[in-house]
Amino acid sequence: MANRTDPAAKSIRGTNPQNLVEKILRSKIYQHTYWKEQCFGLTAETLVDKAMELDHLGGTYGGNRKPTPFMCLVMKMLQIQPEKDIVVEFIKNEDYKYVRVLGAFYLRLTGTDTDVYQYLEPLYNDYRKLRQKLVDGRFSLTHVDELIDELLTKDYSCDIALPRIKKRWTLESNGTLEPRRSALEDDFEEEEEKEEEDQIMAGLENGSHEKDYYRSRSPGRERDRDRKRDSHRHRDRDYDRDRGRGRDRDRDRDRERDRDRYRIRDEKDYGRDRERERERRRRRSRSRSRSRSRDRKDRGDREGGEHRKRHRSSVSPRRRTDEDGTAREESRKKKEKKEKKDDGTDHPDPEIAEQNRIRASLGLKPLRP
Amino acid sequence: MIEMVLNDLLGKKVRVKCNDDDTIEDLKKLVAAQTGTRVEKIRTQKWYNIYKDHITLKDYEIHGGMSLELYYN
Numbered sequence: 178m179a180n181r182t183d184p185a186a187k188s189i190r191g192t193n194p195q196n197l198v199e200k201i202l203r204s205k206i207y208q209h210t211y212w213k214e215q216c217f218g219l220t221a222e223t224l225v226d227k228a229m230e231l232d233h234l235g236g237t238y239g240g241n242r243k244p245t246p247f248m249c250l251v252m253k254m255l256q257i258q259p260e261k262d263i264v265v266e267f268i269k270n271e272d273y274k275y276v277r278v279l280g281a282f283y284l285r286l287t288g289t290d291t292d293v294y295q296y297l298e299p300l301y302n303d304y305r306k307l308r309q310k311l312v313d314g315r316f317s318l319t320h321v322d323e324l325i326d327e328l329l330t331k332d333y334s335c336d337i338a339l340p341r342i343k344k345r346w347t348l349e350s351n352g353t354l355e356p357r358r359s360a361l362e363d364d365f366e367e368e369e370e371k372e373e374e375d376q377i378m379a380g381l382e383n384g385s386h387e388k389d390y391y392r393s394r395s396p397g398r399e400r401d402r403d404r405k406r407d408s409h410r411h412r413d414r415d416y417d418r419d420r421g422r423g424r425d426r427d428r429d430r431d432r433e434r435d436r437d438r439y440r441i442r443d444e445k446d447y448g449r450d451r452e453r454e455r456e457r458r459r460r461r462s463r464s465r466s467r468s469r470s471r472d473r474k475d476r477g478d479r480e481g482g483e484h485r486k487r488h489r490s491s492v493s494p495r496r497r498t499d500e501d502g503t504a505r506e507e508s509r510k511k512k513e514k515k516e517k518k519d520d521g522t523d524h525p526d527p528e529i530a531e532q533n534r535i536r537a538s539l540g541l542k543p544l545r546p
Numbered sequence: 547m548i549e550m551v552l553n554d555l556l557g558k559k560v561r562v563k564c565n566d567d568d569t570i571e572d573l574k575k576l577v578a579a580q581t582g583t584r585v586e587k588i589r590t591q592k593w594y595n596i597y598k599d600h601i602t603l604k605d606y607e608i609h610g611g612m613s614l615e616l617y618y619n
Contacts, residue, residue, distance in 0.1 A: 201618055240596040242589075242619045312586065313599070336586065336619075532563050539575045544547045545565050 180207055186258040189287050190340055194255040197286050198337055202237065203252070205244055212249045221259040224250065228267070231275035234324075235310030236336030245310055247279065248335065254283045261292075268296055274305045274321060282335070285328045290342045291353050293329070298357065300325045548603070548610030552577055552590065558616065564603065571599040577616070589617040 182195050189197060198206070206212050215227060227250060234247040267280025281297055288296070303321040311317050327334050332341065348354040359365075521533035521543025533543040550573070552560045562576045570590060578585045590597045592614055597606060608614070 237619065240598070333584070529563070535576065535579050539572070539579065541568065541572050541575070542565070544563055546547055 180256075182255075183257050186256075189255075194258055194287065195252065197255060197340070198252060202244065202248075202336060205237065205242060206249055206252050209244055209249060211244075211246050212252070215246075216249055216253045219253055219257065221257065221263050224253060224257070224259070225267075225276065228276045228279050229273050231279070233308040233310050233316065234275065234278055234335065236312070236334075238310050238312055238314045244336075247275075250279060251282055251286075251335075251337075254279070255286070258287075261288075264288075265296060268300070274303070274307065277303070278307065278321065278324060281325060281328065285339060286337070290348060293342055294345060294348065294354055297325050297329060548608075550608065550610070551613040552616040553613055554616035554618075560616070566604040566608075567602050569600055569602050570597045570606070573603065574599070583618065587619050589619050591615045591617055 180195075182193055186194060188194070195203060219227065227246075231247060231250070233245065235245045236248065237244050264280050264284050267276050268284065270276055277300070281300060284296055285293055301322045303325075305321050307319050307321060307324060309317050309319045324334075328339065332339050345354065345357065349356055522530055522537060524530040524533060529544060536543060547563055548566055549561060549563045552562065558581060560577050560580050562573065562580065564573055564576060571585070574585050574588045574590065577583075577588055597614070
């Protein structure tokens, strides 16, 4: 039968490799003409020729969700299960970007965690454009490194649920993987050295005038330097430098966000922040072993409250320029009432309030009676 | 505000309240929030008319109390 997996194939994640693709999508692929005509009796070599003819990637499209040829070829690879060397060859070849992407996708589905990170991360340096077919049939522009980022960080791509792989920092702490070295690291190092030199020069020239600027930057610098020295924080080096390309891993995203928020506030209020920064550093280093969620929530609550408080206090001076005192009060009350009702989540009927809460979380407007 | 029933004829019946100017995609998001399937996997139909994502319920003339068929992609 044409749709049976190669009998010599190993089982992937405990099941027939073709089962990595869901039943509905699998049936759609089997019924598709591309599969029936072109993918019959393909071997590893002839599959390369078909892959070279690809000119777009994507999942399913259209009202009845037809699969793309890319999908059919992925399915074929799952069926014949080529050797790892062949897949690595697909990935390493520089000429045909769709062959590369096909190999990368297959490896992401079937490879071990270490293999996935090891072979897919070099592809971050490939900036070539790709054509992606969207659900409604139109094409959109994407790039190889964007796609690799999606494969490594998201759990769903091209209409296939990607198998779970361990997070990178788990593998690093196990020692099975080296900490990530970005290709832009050398460029960043040069930039940082230049910045430091400029700073020192500026500090020497205008002693007192530039002192604020220098001091306001130093907590950030100190923290960075501390981080660099801490051996168990060694992995942060790369994430600190990798400013532009925020890799979506929970802890690092939080840390980056906190850092950015923190840096902006530095310019506004230096004195208070230093205390808090010391406290936070102490808290962080002390409570590393405890649950992170508590830390994050506390930090989030505190900072959210601070933000809101500061916002309100900065609004009131403006308000005071209003002429009429009573009119100002009324307008303020009206605005607060409007803020409350805007969301609709405090509707008297609990069912509707619940629905409005769900809608707000999805980004939809509240229900209109 | 209209209330609709989406029935997948294998036992899953979902009631959602929505505005008539919501798009089909918003409706699918609400259904996904209730059933737990992904938004892209849901397909709403009425007999062979597959409803497209970007059109509002008002334009499809879907009124309150109507029941749609729920299928999966």
